[in-house]
Amino acid sequence: MLPYSLTKFIELFAKIPGIGPRQAHRIAFWFLRHDKNFIYTYGFTLKDLADKIHVCPQCFFVFEQTNAGAETLCTICRNPSRDNTRIAIVEKETDLISIEKTKKYNGLYHVLGGLFSPIEGNNHELKLPELVQRLRINPQTQEVILALSHTAEGDLTSMELEKVLKNFPIAITRLGLGLPRGADVEFADEDTLANAILSRR
Numbered sequence: 001m002l003p004y005s006l007t008k009f010i011e012l013f014a015k016i017p018g019i020g021p022r023q024a025h026r027i028a029f030w031f032l033r034h035d036k037n038f039i040y041t042y043g044f045t046l047k048d049l050a051d052k053i054h055v056c057p058q059c060f061f062v063f064e065q066t067n068a069g070a071e072t073l074c075t076i077c078r079n080p081s082r083d084n085t086r087i088a089i090v091e092k093e094t095d096l097i098s099i100e101k102t103k104k105y106n107g108l109y110h111v112l113g114g115l116f117s118p119i120e121g122n123n124h125e126l127k128l129p130e131l132v133q134r135l136r137i138n139p140q141t142q143e144v145i146l147a148l149s150h151t152a153e154g155d156l157t158s159m160e161l162e163k164v165l166k167n168f169p170i171a172i173t174r175l176g177l178g179l180p181r182g183a184d185v186e187f188a189d190e191d192t193l194a195n196a197i198l199s200r201r
């Protein structure tokens with residue numbers, strides 16, 4: 001019933017988290033009510049996302065190469081005023097952004113890329129081997145902060161990480177006061193998250 005290009009668009013957009021087929025239909029028709037240049041802007045922005053955004057090989061956050069591709073690390077990892085004796089482990093990029101917004105943490109990060117699942121075999125994509133390797137080649141690390149959500153999977157992940165990290169001569173801390181049970185780091189309000197970082201133990 002719908003033209004092929006429109007069907008294709010809806011098919012692709014319906015796969016985006018939080019957007020189902022119904023929303024994808026609405027978005028398609030919303031685009032079609034605008035002129036070509038408006039739609040092209042979205043197209044080019046997506047292309048830039050694919051072409052220009054790189055993943056930091058040290059912390060797995062993202063960065064954009066500017067000086068003719070001279071940068072190999074993200075802006076946080078290559079910032080000499082950050083405290084490189086601390087690494088906060090977060091589940092995902094948006095958690096890192098929430099912690100940065102509090103301005104109460106000046107260390108480095110490690111984006112794990114997910115949480116441990118109780119189902120065996122589901123954990124192979126987590127950047128845990130990379131964390132271990134990072135700690136081996138960066139002996140200046142003194143503290144690893146497990147900045148994970150207060151959920152069952154977050155707790156399981158913290159326990160698994162503690163098992164691995166106890167082999168290193170570093171302090172392991174967790175987010176402290178304020179973050180309620182079931183709370184996601186990403187959605188915690190700024191003051192609560194700031195308190196949780198400052199009261200880590």
Ligand SMILES: [Zn+2]
Nearest residue numbers: 056059074077
């Ligand atoms: Zn980095």
